[in-house]
Amino acid sequence: MDEHQKIFKIASILLQYPEREWIEHEELEQELSLLKDKDVQNLFRQFLDYLKKNEIEQLCETYVSTFDFSDKTTMYLTYNIFGDQQERGQAFLKLKEEFRDAGFPLMDDELPDYLPLVLEFASIAPQEYARKMFMIHKKSIDQLAEELKVANNPYYLVMCGCVMGIVSFLEEKKAS
Template identity: 25%
Template sequence: MPSDAVFYQAAALCLTYPDDDFIARLPLLREAAPQLRKFTDHATVTPPPELAAHYVRVFDSGNRHSLYLSRWQDGGTGRRDRCLVRFEDVYKAYGIEFTGTELPDYLPAVLEFTARTGDTDLLTEHRACLERLRGRLTDVGTPYACVLDAVCATLPAARE
């Protein structure tokens, strides 16, 4: 059974744009995180241009399948700024300076943070957001739903 850190890092990679580095890492991802095998098997047999086009169709469709967790919670309101600051504060508490080109609530960044620290609080706090994203990905029949299924399975149940 792989460690949680390996699983969260693998899930982060699975939710990033499928560039050449991702394609090269697929065999390692497949072996390192069996919980993601349904997705990695799909990615392995799908031609890279088709995989990339599918990623763009799924995740570049506005907010419908947003990988930015605060969009699910706070939308475009001023509260979103406070939410982003909260993510940055949590990263800083662990001595991690968020310097990526994405915003700090970008799900692959949160998964990588979780892999590095073992702290699942940000994921748990946004469990309802993850569930809504998972539901929408399932509704459109994308294999990316399998990644969200596996991530959600590691977290405590969402609070009502």
């Protein structure tokens, strides 16, 4: 797993619904310490510290109010573009096709625009498919990061590190 894949994997974990089991899992700390990008490592570590310092009930409440009750900070990346319009369903079909073409068919109940799923995919998929997925969702990811920053939300730390990793990943391929 290269550096970018590690960043995407860790970000995928940190953006999941909070559970004490993964928050306190030592393997997550170990993976963080292996990141070469110290800026991203620092952002993720600050967020993990935030998780460890707060009660699970408060973390869950923050997560739900941030991602489930706000259209501006939803982790469903096509929502900001299409809302609940019919075109969103067509976008889902195209995204599912991208997953399938990369060798990762999704279950019928999985929404292909869910950010943690997209990041998990990018951590294991061939680079050309990860790159294409990020090109499709870059605007929505940047918009989510900006909304979290404006709200001074702790999840901005993860999104900032995530965006840094994506930008670096996309620029690396432009240079080669």
